[in-house]
Amino acid sequence: MKNTAPRKVEHQQTDRGYVPVYATGVVEQPWANYSKTEHEVWDTLFQRQRELLPGRACKEFMQGVERFGLGDGGIPKFSELNQVLKAATQWEIVAVEGLLPDEVFFDHLANRRFHDMFGHVPLLLNPVFADYMQAYGRGGMKAFKIGREALMNLTRLYWYTVEFGLMNSDEGLRIYGAGIVSSKGESIYSLDSPSPNRIGFDIERVMSTRYRIDTYQQTYFVIENFEQLFDATRPDFTPIYAKLHELPAHAAGDVLDDDRVFTRGDRVGWANGADT
Numbered sequence: 001m002k003n004t005a006p007r008k009v010e011h012q013q014t015d016r017g018y019v020p021v022y023a024t025g026v027v028e029q030p031w032a033n034y035s036k037t038e039h040e041v042w043d044t045l046f047q048r049q050r051e052l053l054p055g056r057a058c059k060e061f062m063q064g065v066e067r068f069g070l071g072d073g074g075i076p077k078f079s080e081l082n083q084v085l086k087a088a089t090q091w092e093i094v095a096v097e098g099l100l101p102d103e104v105f106f107d108h109l110a111n112r113r114f115h116d117m118f119g120h121v122p123l124l125l126n127p128v129f130a131d132y133m134q135a136y137g138r139g140g141m142k143a144f145k146i147g148r149e150a151l152m153n154l155t156r157l158y159w160y161t162v163e164f165g166l167m168n169s170d171e172g173l174r175i176y177g178a179g180i181v182s183s184k185g186e187s188i189y190s191l192d193s194p195s196p197n198r199i200g201f202d203i204e205r206v207m208s209t210r211y212r213i214d215t216y217q218q219t220y221f222v223i224e225n226f227e228q229l230f231d232a233t234r235p236d237f238t239p240i241y242a243k244l245h246e247l248p249a250h251a252a253g254d255v256l257d258d259d260r261v262f263t264r265g266d267r268v269g270w271a272n273g274a275d276t
């Protein structure tokens with residue numbers, strides 16, 4: 001795609017601080033500007049996760065890492081990753097500046113463009129997950145038009161799948177969420193700690209559950225496979241949004257009577273205070 005110079009729109013207060021928001025945020029990856037230290041930091045963090053994740057991350061993720069040849073020295077060049085990615089699933093990684101407004105973010109996904117490296121990119125090589133991400137982007141474009149509450153329901157789906165999802169694989173519970181695989185602590189906690197709940201994925205349940213942005217998750221939702229996830233995004237969400245609108249949201253740590261419970265958390269160490 002053509003790069004457009006970022007046009008600064010405004011500063012916004014977000015949970016990531018006071019940040020500039022750009023209407024068109026796609027820029028050239030500033031690869032030549034990365035310092036030796038930045039490359040070394042990347043290598044160190046990458047190596048650490050690469051040693052930790054076998055047996056923890058799902059095999060689709062590990063296959064993606066190997067196929068990209070990530071970790072072969074320094075911050076990867078998007079242009080090189082894109083050759084592999086485009087050939088496999090027609091996705092493309094782009095560099096962006098600032099925090100993208102929701103609508104722009106969804107538009108990128110709907111057109112198979114992503115930004116935000118380590119955790120997300122390996123799975124974009126998986127055809128079913130790649131389709132799910134695009135379907136999510138299209139759903140986002142729709143939800144954006146419906147309104148704030150629909151957007152919140154959809155954001156929870158993203159949070160509990162793309163960022164913090166677990167999978168009930170043949171080898172046992174595995175991580176596929178990007179927010180987990182990029183954190184050493186949560187890569188261990190999400191699978192090994194007795195503290196959080198691990199509950200079977202159900203789309204309405206997930207869309208009505210608040211989450212934590214300040215701590216590890218109190219609940220992880222477990223999918224069977226990526227096909228289940230993609231199938232769940234097939235129907236139009238409009239009636240689901242309407243139904244959920246009438247019902248109260250669940251707290252991040254709630255366990256409900258009709259949940260399929262893999263493990264019920266012992267709640268040790270859970271922070272008090274409001275969920276998002």
Ligand SMILES: [Fe+2]
Nearest residue numbers: 116163178179
């Ligand atoms: Fe992310």
